[in-house]
Amino acid sequence: MSDLLTTRKLVCPFCLEEITGSKLERKCSSCQRPTPALYLKDARDLEPMAVQAMGWSGHGKSVFLSALTLLLTRMQVVWEDYSWSPGSEETREAILDSNRRLESGLLPLPTNKGVDLPCLILLRGMDRFKGRALVYRDCAGEHFDTNSMPVEQVPFLLKAKTLFLIASPVDLAARRERPIDMLLNGFLNTLEEHGVDPSKDRRRLVVVLTKGDLIQDLPKPLHDYLVKDRVWRTLEEGTPDLRFDEPAIDRYLATMREVDRHLREWIERDAHGRHLVRLATQSGLDLCFSLVSATGGPVSGGDSESQLENRWEPRRVLDPLLWALSFNPPPKSRIFSTAPPELPRSSKQHGLIARWWEWLKDL
Ligand SMILES: Nc1nc2c(ncn2[C@@H]2O[C@H](COP(=O)(O)OP(=O)(O)OP(=O)(O)O)[C@@H](O)[C@H]2O)c(=O)[nH]1
Ligand SMILES: [Mg+2]
Numbered sequence: 001m002s003d004l005l006t007t008r009k010l011v012c013p014f015c016l017e018e019i020t021g022s023k024l025e026r027k028c029s030s031c032q033r034p035t036p037a038l039y040l041k042d043a044r045d046l047e048p049m050a051v052q053a054m055g056w057s058g059h060g061k062s063v064f065l066s067a068l069t070l071l072l073t074r075m076q077v078v079w080e081d082y083s084w085s086p087g088s089e090e091t092r093e094a095i096l097d098s099n100r101r102l103e104s105g106l107l108p109l110p111t112n113k114g115v116d117l118p119c120l121i122l123l124r125g126m127d128r129f130k131g132r133a134l135v136y137r138d139c140a141g142e143h144f145d146t147n148s149m150p151v152e153q154v155p156f157l158l159k160a161k162t163l164f165l166i167a168s169p170v171d172l173a174a175r176r177e178r179p180i181d182m183l184l185n186g187f188l189n190t191l192e193e194h195g196v197d198p199s200k201d202r203r204r205l206v207v208v209l210t211k212g213d214l215i216q217d218l219p220k221p222l223h224d225y226l227v228k229d230r231v232w233r234t235l236e237e238g239t240p241d242l243r244f245d246e247p248a249i250d251r252y253l254a255t256m257r258e259v260d261r262h263l264r265e266w267i268e269r270d271a272h273g274r275h276l277v278r279l280a281t282q283s284g285l286d287l288c289f290s291l292v293s294a295t296g297g298p299v300s301g302g303d304s305e306s307q308l309e310n311r312w313e314p315r316r317v318l319d320p321l322l323w324a325l326s327f328n329p330p331p332k333s334r335i336f337s338t339a340p341p342e343l344p345r346s347s348k349q350h351g352l353i354a355r356w357w358e359w360l361k362d363l
């Protein structure tokens with residue numbers, strides 16, 4: 001590890017506060033979590049990217065995040081330089097648990113109130129997106145039941161630049177007392193209460209319409225888009241017939257924008273959906289839509305003993321992450337937090353020091 005570490009601004013990937021103090025302590029003074037050694041080692045290339053999941057209970061937050069995590073542990077098949085590491089013991093456990101569940105066809109259990117473990121995955125070599133320390137927080141849907149959401153229990157609600165609003169259209173239709181725009185109203189109210197203005201301090205709201213496999217009235221282009229996703233199968237078979245290089249990503253993002261347009265039209269047919277779009281736009285949120293099926297197929301049993309009927313085959317679960325990645329482009333260099341040192345004017349040294357500074361920045 002470079003000694004330069006002591007002079008750079010380093011953000012704790014768990015609470016997003018600046019880590020101060022000696023690198024030897026390797027502990028965040030705000031949240032008291034140990035800073036992962038691999039994060040410290042690669043911090044220069046791993047910009048933290050925080051994502052908060054929100055959504056009513058039972059709409060599929062945990063299943064979606066598990067599917068996304070499973071996918072991220074296999075992306076080496078499609079990204080040539082890709083590698084990943086769990087950034088904490090809890091993340092490692094969560095990944096092992098998801099793998100076990102994948103094998104047995106069991107889905108995650110409902111999330112209990114009070115459980116809010118940040119999941120940190122260090123992602124490297126994602127082609128044009130480079131590296132990120134992805135940290136996401138799942139939590140119990142009950143936390144979103146109030147207009148004033150409990151930020152001490154959902155701390156990324158205020159801090160994360162990307163929010164995944166996870167909603168199942170089928171569940172929205174079945175339980176009409178909890179409409180999607182009410183959720184957004186609660187979020188906006190909570191931001192306002194804590195002095196966060198999303199039109200100035202930009203946030204991307206990715207509306208993840210999940211359980212796509214259950215939606216009967218999907219327009220054909222959307223249905224086709226969902227079922228034609230080949231990513232999971234490619235990763236499972238390990239056959240590199242799909243590449244996510246720069247041109248392929250460009251094409252993929254263009255298609256995602258097209259799908260976003262269709263989804264927007266589709267959701268706006270409903271009064272609550274239309275209101276969601278209006279509220280998000282008026283408040284300055286950067287709004288985009290994804291359609292996913294985290295399981296890829298039907299599920300049997302109740303919420304507490306959900307079992308997949310077929311093999312797990314997540315569809316389009318990467319899309320929300322790509323929305324997040326494209327909202328947070330990697331900075332050129334983040335090695336120093338402070339401005340360059342004051343340079344002596346019109347001296348011979350000036351050019352030398354400037355070159356030295358440029359060289360250091362690019363280290
Ligand atoms: N068919 C289908 N069912 C799904 C899908 N995703 C989730 N489910 C079902 O929805 C149930 C609830 O999903 P969870 O991910 O646990 O929901 P949650 O939003 O985390 O709920 P809380 O933890 O209570 O807030 C699961 O047990 C599955 O039965 C999907 O993509 N397709
Ligand atoms: Mg859950």
Ligand SMILES: [Zn+2]
Pocket residue numbers: 012013014015016017028029030031032033
């Ligand atoms: Zn911290």
